[in-house]
Each structure stands twice: as structure tokens, then as C-alpha cells.
Amino acid sequence: MSTDPAAELPFFYGSISRSEAEQHLKLAGMADGLFLLRQCLRSLGGYVLSLVWNLEFYHYPIEKQLSDTYCIAGSIPHCGPAELCEFYSKDPDGLACALKKPCLRSSDTPIRPSVFDSLKENMLREYVKQTWNLEGEAMEQAIISQAPQLEKLIATTAHEKMSWYHGKIPRRESERLLYCGAQPDGKFLIRDREEPGTFALSVMYGRSIYHYQILQDKLGKYSMPEGSKFDTIWQLVEYLKIKPDGMVTILADACVNRAAGMIPSLPATRRTGPNSYTPPPRVVTVKEVTPVPADDALPMDCIGFNPYHNPNDIKKFNIQRNQLFIDEVELGSGNFGCVKKGVLAADKRQLDVAIKVLKSDNEKLMKEEMMREAEIMHQLNNPFIVRMLGLCNAESLMLVMEMAASGPLNKFLSSNKDTVLVEEIVNLMHQVSMGMKYLEEKNFVHRDLAARNVLLVNRKFAKISDFGLSKALGAENEYYKQGSNHDPSVPKPKSL
Ligand code: ADP
Numbered sequence: 001m002s003t004d005p006a007a008e009l010p011f012f013y014g015s016i017s018r019s020e021a022e023q024h025l026k027l028a029g030m031a032d033g034l035f036l037l038r039q040c041l042r043s044l045g046g047y048v049l050s051l052v053w054n055l056e057f058y059h060y061p062i063e064k065q066l067s068d069t070y071c072i073a074g075s076i077p078h079c080g081p082a083e084l085c086e087f088y089s090k091d092p093d094g095l096a097c098a099l100k101k102p103c104l105r106s107s108d109t110p111i112r113p114s115v116f117d118s119l120k121e122n123m124l125r126e127y128v129k130q131t132w133n134l135e136g137e138a139m140e141q142a143i144i145s146q147a148p149q150l151e152k153l154i155a156t157t158a159h160e161k162m163s164w165y166h167g168k169i170p171r172r173e174s175e176r177l178l179y180c181g182a183q184p185d186g187k188f189l190i191r192d193r194e195e196p197g198t199f200a201l202s203v204m205y206g207r208s209i210y211h212y213q214i215l216q217d218k219l220g221k222y223s224m225p226e227g228s229k230f231d232t233i234w235q236l237v238e239y240l241k242i243k244p245d246g247m248v249t250i251l252a253d254a255c256v257n258r259a260a261g262m263i264p265s266l267p268a269t270r271r272t273g274p275n276s277y278t279p280p281p282r283v284v285t286v287k288e289v290t291p292v293p294a295d296d297a298l299p300m301d302c303i304g305f306n307p308y309h310n311p312n313d314i315k316k317f318n319i320q321r322n323q324l325f326i327d328e329v330e331l332g333s334g335n336f337g338c339v340k341k342g343v344l345a346a347d348k349r350q351l352d353v354a355i356k357v358l359k360s361d362n363e364k365l366m367k368e369e370m371m372r373e374a375e376i377m378h379q380l381n382n383p384f385i386v387r388m389l390g391l392c393n394a395e396s397l398m399l400v401m402e403m404a405a406s407g408p409l410n411k412f413l414s415s416n417k418d419t420v421l422v423e424e425i426v427n428l429m430h431q432v433s434m435g436m437k438y439l440e441e442k443n444f445v446h447r448d449l450a451a452r453n454v455l456l457v458n459r460k461f462a463k464i465s466d467f468g469l470s471k472a473l474g475a476e477n478e479y480y481k482q483g484s485n486h487d488p489s490v491p492k493p494k495s496l
């Protein structure tokens with residue numbers, strides 16, 4: 001199970017507030033350079049570094065970036081919270097001072113978990129079980145390989161598990177519920193608004209009820225009007241328990257959803273907001289569907305799912321020619337040359353691979369294009385995207401990828417028209433959307449997604465491939481504009 005990367009640090013306090021952090025620092029003596037680390041209450045996976053200098057407190061948010069690195073705004077990225085602290089202990093690099101003395105947790109102060117920390121393990125389990133219909137060992141394996149990707153997905157719907165969440169109830173009903181029983185200031189609930197994917201907060205104060213619309217920006221972050229921004233609804237709620245952020249009062253007691261047991265736990269179909277996710281229905285009955293036996297139903301069960309336990313073990317940018325056996329069998333071809341079958345010898349293992357071989361090495365432009373494709377693929381790590389294992393520069397430039405032995409989806413569909421089940425197609429589409437969601441989060445546009453560029457590991461497991469036309473978008477607000485005639489590299493739409 002994934003644990004917090006800071007869990008081992010003796011100066012990490014978990015989900016404590018700013019004022020609690022200041023309290024700990026005060027008790028530890030307020031020396032210059034005294035510091036501690038805590039979980040960021042706003043952004044998923046982020047931290048805050050709290051530091052003392054000259055008897056004052058400084059709090060620096062550390063963001064977890066899409067590349068899984070950690071960074072204080074405006075400074076350089078680090079591969080983990082420990083490395084980041086190590087760096088700032090040697091060089092203040094813009095902080096009030098360098099980190100000198102860790103404010104250690106005492107034995108009676110355990111790391112405080114966030115509301116989500118205590119829920120996430122069960123939610124992950126439930127999600128994997130329901131969405132992929134897995135149990136036992138197959139489920140444990142799926143959880144291990146999927147946890148990093150799924151954790152964020154689950155965090156964005158975790159509010160549905162909270163006692164204060166009432167789903168889609170009318171405003172008037174929210175008032176009735178809040179007036180039931182005791183009426184303390186700060187009694188609150190969250191409900192869905194009419195417009196799908198939007199939420200409202202209803203809170204009691206002085207025996208009156210105030211309704212606030214929760215805003216969501218383009219990046220999917222939630223906030224109160226003018227307030228701070230949060231990755232998820234539950235982080236916003238937790239924060240509003242500490243700070244009013246423009247409201248009449250801070251939040252106190254939850255107006256408990258007594259019907260909570262009746263809300264389908266996960267996943268429900270009503271979510272449609274940009275951060276939300278609706279998995280495919282398990283069974284689509286268009287024609288009579290033969291139930292697929294549970295033990296061969298899903299990708300995790302297939303040989304080849306997540307073929308290496310830790311992809312970074314094997315992912316090497318430079319592959320030596322003597323590690324590579326190239327078969328004469330051609331898997332496909334294109335402008336650049338052809339894709340051949342092969343075997344990569346890596347760390348005492350032999351992996352089946354697909355090798356994109358550049359046709360003519362002296363074509364400088366082609367070489368550059370392949371390097372660009374490799375560079376993009378190198379940054380991607382998702383079960384639903386073909387992984388690049390490395391580049392080999394020998395008799396020609398070769399891009400080595402994991403093998404998707406069942407070939408392109410378009411061919412599979414046309415040659416299996418009569419036997420393919422709607423349910424299978426829905427499952428494959430689900431996987432492609434998970435891959436695309438991942439790309440979107442990493443700010444990549446594929447620009448050539450088509451059935452011919454979705455490859456199958458087997459008939460239940462799809463991966464997006466062909467990053468020859470992909471682009472990484474630079475700034476957060478730089479959007480790819482379709483049909484822009486300033487971009488000659490945009491291809492004309494090709495049919496399947
Ligand atoms: P192009 O840029 O010419 O479209 P692709 O990356 O789509 O090149 O590869 C061309 C063909 O090679 C694919 O349609 C597929 O048949 C085969 N191929 C490519 N990558 C793989 C792979 N990882 N596993 C198996 N076959 C592959």
C-alpha cells in the first residue's frame with residue numbers, strides 16, 4: 001500500500017494546521033532554522049515546510065508536481081520531501097534561512113492522518129473490486145500496481161463518503177435537515193447543485209441558514225468565492241473548519257446524512273465535473289452478452305498486465321545493442337521505417353519488446369522526430385500507455401517499447417466483429433480514457449488518437465501508442481487549439 005513519502009521523517013507531523021505547527025515550534029524553543037514538515041491541507045500530495053527565523057514563523061508550501069517531484073514555488077524540483085529538506089539544510093535558496101534544526105515529534109505525537117488517509121485504503125479496495133470485479137490475490141496485485149494512479153481519482157470523489165455530504169438534495173430540503181435537532185453555529189452540509197458537478201455548502205449561523213456556492217476553476221480546483229483553492233471538496237471542508245475564508249462562520253458539526261448508507265458508495269453515475277470520473281457500467285446489454293468468467297474478466301488478470309513490477313527498474317534511456325535481439329518478424333510499418341519484434345535482456349530477465357527501427361539513419365529530420373517521440377514517451381508511466389524502455393543507437397536508431405502482442409485495435413475490431421462483446425469494447429474504451437486522463441494531467445496532447453494507435457496486449461487490455469505527433473504543453477494555461485493553421489505539423493484527419 002502506498003505510504004506517505006514523508007512518513008519516515010521524524011520531523012513530519014502529518015495533517016496538522018498552521019497554528020498547531022507554530023505551537024510545536026514554540027515548544028521546541030524558536031531557534032533560528034528550527035523547522036518541521038506537515039501535510040498540505042489544500043493540494044493532494046503536497047507539504048508545507050514551517051520554519052523559524054528571528055522569532056518569526058515562515059510557512060512554505062511544497063507542491064507535488066505532475067512529474068512526481070516536489071518543489072517550493074519558484075525553486076528547483078526534488079525527488080522527495082527528504083531530499084528537498086536536505087537541500088535546504090545546505091542552501092537557503094530564497095528561504096528566510098537554511099534548515100538547521102529539525103523540530104522532532106515526541107513519542108506521544110504520532111503522525112496525524114488526514115480524513116482521507118484513513119479512508120483511502122478501503123476506498124481503493126472497494127473501487128478496484130467494483131470496477132474490475134476482482135478479489136483475493138488479483139485484487140491485491142491490482143491495488144499495488146494501480147494505487148498511485150487511482151489515489152488521485154479516488155481523492156476527488158472521497159467527499160461522497162463523508163457524513164456531511166448529502167448528494168443531490170434541493171436547497172429547501174437542506175434547510176429542513178439543518179433545522180432538525182440541535183442548531184449550533186457552524187452546523188453544515190454539502191450538496192450537489194442542479195448543474196452537474198457543482199456543489200453548494202449550507203451552513204447554520206445564528207439560527208439562520210447561509211448557502212454558498214463552491215466555485216471550481218478551469219484546473220478543477222475548488223474554492224469559496226475569493227478564497228483559497230483546493231484539489232478536493234473534503235480538503236476545502238477541512239480547511240473551512242479552521243478558517244472561515246469569507247463565510248459568516250467556520251464549519252463545526254456535520255449535519256449527518258442519515259441516508260448515507262443508501263448512496264451507492266462508489267462509483268455513482270451522477271458525477272460529471274471535470275475532476276470526476278464515471279467508470280463504465282459492468283454490463284451493457286445491447287445484444288445478449290455471455291457473462292465473462294470473473295477470472296479472465298479483466299486486465300489485471302492477463303499475462304502482461306504491468307509486465308514489470310517497477311517500470312523504472314528496466315527503463316533505461318540507452319540500451320546497448322548486445323542487450324537486444326531483433327527478430328525478423330515485422331509488426332507494422334510506417335513512414336519512419338518498421339516496427340520489429342524482439343527481446344530485451346535486462347537484469348537477468350528477458351522481455352518481449354517491439355522495436356521501432358528508423359528506415360534511413362541519415363535522414364536528420366526523421367531522427368529528430370524519433371528522438372522527440374522517445375523524449376515524450378520517456379516521461380510517461382501509466383498502465384494504459386505503451387511504455388518506452390529505451391533507445392538503442394546502433395545500425396540504425398531504434399526505439400524499444402514494451403510489446404503489445406495483439407496489435408492495433410482497429411484491426412482487432414474488424415477481424416473479430418462477430419465475436420467481440422459490447423462489454424469488452426466498453427472495458428477497452430475505459431482503459432483508453434484512463435490513459436488519456438493521465439496524459440491530460442501531465443499536460444500532453446496526443447494529437448493522433450485513433451483505433452489504429454491503440455494497441456492491445458490481449459483482447460482485454462489496451463494501451464495508447466504512437467506518440468509521433470504528441471506535444472507537451474508548456475505553461476498551465478497554454479491550450480492546444482484544434483485546427484490552428486499556424487501549426488503545419490497538425491495532420492489531416494486520417495480514417496481508421
Ligand atoms: P506510425 O507512426 O507509423 O503510425 P506506430 O507507432 O503507430 O507508427 O507503429 C506502427 C505499427 O507498428 C502499429 O500499427 C503496430 O502494428 C506496430 N507496433 C507499434 N508499436 C508496437 C508495440 N509496442 N507492440 C506491438 N506492435 C507495435
Ligand code: MG
Pocket residue numbers: 452453466
Ligand atoms: Mg500509427
